[in-house]
Amino acid sequence: MHSILPPSSSAACRRACAVDSGRTPTMSNVNESTFFLAALLISGLTACGMSDGNSEAQVQSGYATGKVTDTQGRPIAGAKILLDNSVFYASYIDGTTRDDGSYRIKVQPGAWKADASFRKTYNGRTYVLELDPDNDDSFNEDGVVRDFTWKLEGRTPGNEYGYYGGFIQLSQAIGFYEDMEAIELTLTPHGPLIDGSPGKTLRLRVGDHYWVDRYQVEDVPIGRYMVTATLQGDDGPRPLKIQDWHAKGDFEQEFQLDFLPKSDSVLRISASIVIGE
Numbered sequence: 001m002h003s004i005l006p007p008s009s010s011a012a013c014r015r016a017c018a019v020d021s022g023r024t025p026t027m028s029n030v031n032e033s034t035f036f037l038a039a040l041l042i043s044g045l046t047a048c049g050m051s052d053g054n055s056e057a058q059v060q061s062g063y064a065t066g067k068v069t070d071t072q073g074r075p076i077a078g079a080k081i082l083l084d085n086s087v088f089y090a091s092y093i094d095g096t097t098r099d100d101g102s103y104r105i106k107v108q109p110g111a112w113k114a115d116a117s118f119r120k121t122y123n124g125r126t127y128v129l130e131l132d133p134d135n136d137d138s139f140n141e142d143g144v145v146r147d148f149t150w151k152l153e154g155r156t157p158g159n160e161y162g163y164y165g166g167f168i169q170l171s172q173a174i175g176f177y178e179d180m181e182a183i184e185l186t187l188t189p190h191g192p193l194i195d196g197s198p199g200k201t202l203r204l205r206v207g208d209h210y211w212v213d214r215y216q217v218e219d220v221p222i223g224r225y226m227v228t229a230t231l232q233g234d235d236g237p238r239p240l241k242i243q244d245w246h247a248k249g250d251f252e253q254e255f256q257l258d259f260l261p262k263s264d265s266v267l268r269i270s271a272s273i274v275i276g277e
Helices: 011-017 031-054
Strands: 063-069 080-085 093-097 102-106 110-122 123-132 166-172 182-191 203-204 217-220 224-233 238-243 255-259 268-274
Touching: 063 080, 063 110, 080 102, 093 102, 110 238, 224 268, 255 268
Parallel strands: 166 268
Antiparallel strands: 063 102, 080 093, 080 110, 110 123, 166 217, 182 203, 182 224, 224 238, 224 255, 238 268
């Protein structure tokens, strides 16, 4: 990996903003000189500000560059950057981020899109996590600056069915025929989430932000949760028994839920709950 050499405009700004008239102004020309200096100073400062704040000024011709950060804004080292050709199938260029989260990859002629991911070990399991780009547009060999951020939840760009959180498949036990819309699931974090944050208790009902379908809960921040289920009836809530379908344990009023990483047999980061009585 080559070093990133971001253009610096500080010296140019100092030269643009510094004015030395070479003589002391007299009373006859002080107003004209003052106006000239003020105009030049404003113009120079404006140019400096535009250079520092415009990401286009940082584009390096022929390279894709950028930085990868976590949910707290800290750099992620070792993240995989993939430049995928928008025209030719299975044509890509990849690289990894440095200790400071930055990367610099040579771009060949053509149209490309950038993706990023990294591996995270959590509670004894290793997850491959997709990262969120600041822009999903394609680019070419002219170069681009593309930064990525780790998000615990939210929809992925360019795919209305994709999201960064975990998926929970729901099913009903044999002989259990209660209306799923009358059930409330409660997920209480059991320790920190995968990014180290404390998380929050989620109370889910069909049709809300997470429980989008009768048998599908989507985009839950990945963590370890204690799960309970209640039937909300006219006589008040009634506890139900649930089972971790993957673990094939007993039906209990509460169990510990862990998401499974993606694998050949698991298409997405997921868990599964069977609801019964």
